[in-house]
Amino acid sequence: MNNASLQQRKEVAFARGQGTLTAAYIDRARNAELWDVEGKRYIDLGAGIAVVNTGHNHPKVQAAVQAQLERFSHTCVMVTPYASAVELAEKLIVAAPGNSPKKAIFVTTGAEAVENCVKIARAHTGRPGIIAFNGGFHGRTNLAMGLTGKVAPYKAGFGPFPGEIFHVPYPNAYHGVSEADSLAALNMLFTCDIEPTRVAAIIIEPVQGEGGFYAAPASFMQALRALCDQHGILLIADEIQTGFARTGKLFACEHSGVEPDLMTMAKGIAGGFPIAAVVGKAAIMDAPQPGGLGGTYGGSPLGCAAGLAVLEVIEEENLCQRANEIGAAIVARLTALQTKYPHKIGNVRNLGAMIAMELVNDGDVNRPDAATTKALVAEAAKNGLILLSCGIRSNVIRFLPALTIGDALIGEAMDLLEQSLDSLI
Numbered sequence: 001m002n003n004a005s006l007q008q009r010k011e012v013a014f015a016r017g018q019g020t021l022t023a024a025y026i027d028r029a030r031n032a033e034l035w036d037v038e039g040k041r042y043i044d045l046g047a048g049i050a051v052v053n054t055g056h057n058h059p060k061v062q063a064a065v066q067a068q069l070e071r072f073s074h075t076c077v078m079v080t081p082y083a084s085a086v087e088l089a090e091k092l093i094v095a096a097p098g099n100s101p102k103k104a105i106f107v108t109t110g111a112e113a114v115e116n117c118v119k120i121a122r123a124h125t126g127r128p129g130i131i132a133f134n135g136g137f138h139g140r141t142n143l144a145m146g147l148t149g150k151v152a153p154y155k156a157g158f159g160p161f162p163g164e165i166f167h168v169p170y171p172n173a174y175h176g177v178s179e180a181d182s183l184a185a186l187n188m189l190f191t192c193d194i195e196p197t198r199v200a201a202i203i204i205e206p207v208q209g210e211g212g213f214y215a216a217p218a219s220f221m222q223a224l225r226a227l228c229d230q231h232g233i234l235l236i237a238d239e240i241q242t243g244f245a246r247t248g249k250l251f252a253c254e255h256s257g258v259e260p261d262l263m264t265m266a267k268g269i270a271g272g273f274p275i276a277a278v279v280g281k282a283a284i285m286d287a288p289q290p291g292g293l294g295g296t297y298g299g300s301p302l303g304c305a306a307g308l309a310v311l312e313v314i315e316e317e318n319l320c321q322r323a324n325e326i327g328a329a330i331v332a333r334l335t336a337l338q339t340k341y342p343h344k345i346g347n348v349r350n351l352g353a354m355i356a357m358e359l360v361n362d363g364d365v366n367r368p369d370a371a372t373t374k375a376l377v378a379e380a381a382k383n384g385l386i387l388l389s390c391g392i393r394s395n396v397i398r399f400l401p402a403l404t405i406g407d408a409l410i411g412e413a414m415d416l417l418e419q420s421l422d423s424l425i
């Protein structure tokens with residue numbers, strides 16, 4: 001078995017829509033390192049797209065899941081529940097930002113969590129409209145696609161999308177969109193497209209993930225909160241990529257002090273086991289009738305066991321603080337690289353360990369360099385470094401290492417990055 005033959009088989013057996021970023025077929029993984037079927041080792045700066053924040057196979061998460069597997073793997077939490085689901089819900093409703101009493105539901109994927117937020121918001125408010133942001137990413141199911149603000153590859157050819165969804169610009173200082181511009185667009189929407197009394201919710205990623213790792217300023221989040229309160233609109237925070245210590249706080253909303261009405265959680269929640277949640281203000285969460293929410297696998301026992309272990313690891317290993325240290329260490333290296341290649345690296349930014357480097361031509365923010373970005377991901381993989389890209393212009397390298405990664409590995413990864421970039425420029 002080798003990578004090339006497996007990739008050939010994948011191309012025959014898989015539809016191309018479920019593509020391959022790096023044809024390295026993984027045999028085993030530990031913390032922030034992967035080994036493929038040919039024995040080649042990689043440093044993983046993607047963490048399975050922000051999922052294994054506690055590292056691959058964290059011993060505590062592994063032990064919790066193994067112990068659960070010995071007992072049972074599935075009963076369906078809506079049929080015959082189990083204590084771990086209740087315990088995880090209790091912990092998440094306390095951990096979520098803000099002091100209002102909260103409740104939770106469990107589902108299986110991020111997109112499902114997003115869809116359920118919309119269902120709950122509509123059931124509570126009796127209103128249809130949902131406002132989302134350009135460049136936002138909320139998943140690949142039909143409603144989540146409708147909310148997503150990037151056409152290729154997520155929406156192209158897949159319409160029609162659900163109605164009553166509207167998009168406004170996300171504030172993005174580097175690209176010349178101010179907070180005032182975004183707020184003005186919202187007000188214009190209320191004037192031209194939908195009256196605020198017909199809007200159920202505004203959904204926002206506190207830091208856009210797939211869209212390019214742009215953080216909404218705290219003052220913008222606060223302004224959104226005020227606007228929502230003024231019009232009886234619910235504020236939904238999609239924390240699927242930002243959650244579980246990634247940005248230096250357990251949830252990114254904590255940076256602004258804003259309490260969302262509803263929030264999504266997935267990815268980092270359970271160290272790689274497919275579980276997701278909606279957590280929100282209790283009265284809102286209780287709007288749908290019994291049986292209106294849920295799913296066969298929502299809140300699987302393995303996911304709940306892993307989720308409880310992940311929360312313990314985050315606390316015991318101080319991973320919020322570690323996210324900030326990792327962010328500072330990587331940004332220091334990227335800034336040095338920007339000094340070396342000022343015309344190529346247009347911008348370096350981070351919130352905790354959600355770190356990005358934007359590649360441009362001739363230092364011009366309006367001339368995105370998607371080609372070098374793509375080539376860098378490929379070259380880095382050849383050199384044993386897994387990188388992810390993102391951005392509506394496909395010109396951002398995002399760094400999402402496990403928060404358990406050590407300093408030596410960060411240094412080695414940054415050396416590999418520099419070596420890869422050197423060979424392309």
Ligand SMILES: Cc1ncc(COP(=O)(O)O)c(C=O)c1O
Pocket residue numbers: 049109110111112114137138139140205209210238239240241266267
């Ligand atoms: C912010 C955000 N929302 C929703 C999703 C969709 O999650 P999933 O792929 O688990 O459906 C993602 C996935 O990347 C995401 O980053």
